[in-house]
Amino acid sequence: MRTILSQRLLRRPCAACRHGERLQPEEIARIGLDSRLELYRPTGCSECDFTGYSGRIGIHEALTVDDGIRAVLGGTASAIASAAVAGGTTFLYEQGRRLCMTGDTTVDEVVRVLGEAD
Ligand SMILES: [Zn+2]
Numbered sequence: 001m002r003t004i005l006s007q008r009l010l011r012r013p014c015a016a017c018r019h020g021e022r023l024q025p026e027e028i029a030r031i032g033l034d035s036r037l038e039l040y041r042p043t044g045c046s047e048c049d050f051t052g053y054s055g056r057i058g059i060h061e062a063l064t065v066d067d068g069i070r071a072v073l074g075g076t077a078s079a080i081a082s083a084a085v086a087g088g089t090t091f092l093y094e095q096g097r098r099l100c101m102t103g104d105t106t107v108d109e110v111v112r113v114l115g116e117a118d
Contacts, residue, residue, distance in 0.1 A: 001065055002064065002065055003063065003065065004062070004063040004065070005060065005061070005062055005063075006060070006061040006092060007058055007059065007060045007061070008058070008059055008092055008113050008114065009056040009057070009058055009059075009113075010056060010057055010058075010059060010096060010099060010105040010109045010110065010113055011053035011055070011056055011105065011106075012053060012056060012104060012105060013040075013052060013053060013054075013103065013105065014042050014044070014045065014048035014051070014053055014054040015047075015054065016045050016047040016048065017042045017043050017045040017047065017048065018040060018042045018052075019040045019042075020040060020041060020043025020044070020052070021040060021041045021042075021043055022038065022039070022040055022041075023039045023040060023107060027107055028107060030107060030111055030116055030117060031093070031096065031100065031107055031110050031111060031116070031117050032093075032097065032117035033097055033100065033101070033107075037101065039100060039107060040103075040106075041106055041107075041108060042106065052106075053109075057099065057104055057105060059092050059095040059096060059099070060092075060095075061089060061091055061092045061095070063084050063087075063089050064087060064088075064089075066087055068083040068086055068087050069083050069084065071083070092114055093110075093114055093117070096109075096110035096113070096114055097110070
């Protein structure tokens with residue numbers, strides 16, 4: 001095995017109602033982001049059939065099994081994760097966090113698709 005691929009689709013917030021409700025700090029902390037960020041939850045409107053979402057965006061994670069990974073196979077999950085990051089992998093969860101900060105998805109959506117932060 002040379003590369004392990006994972007992908008998920010996250011719903012995009014509706015452009016018309018994306019800033020419907022400001023999140024509470026504890027909601028933002030659910031995915032490990034700085035709770036002082038100004039993030040929103042869409043409320044739903046006639047443009048999005050009252051779902052709050054319109055369209056999707058893909059996130060992808062590629063873990064190449066290189067010498068750095070082989071050296072830590074059989075070790076702890078955190079050792080493997082560190083080697084993966086060193087090898088250039090950006091994990092799905094980190095991509096979800098980034099998309100929340102750019103307004104391309106929501107904290108609720110990251111939790112729905114990827115679960116709570118560890
Ligand atoms: Zn809407």
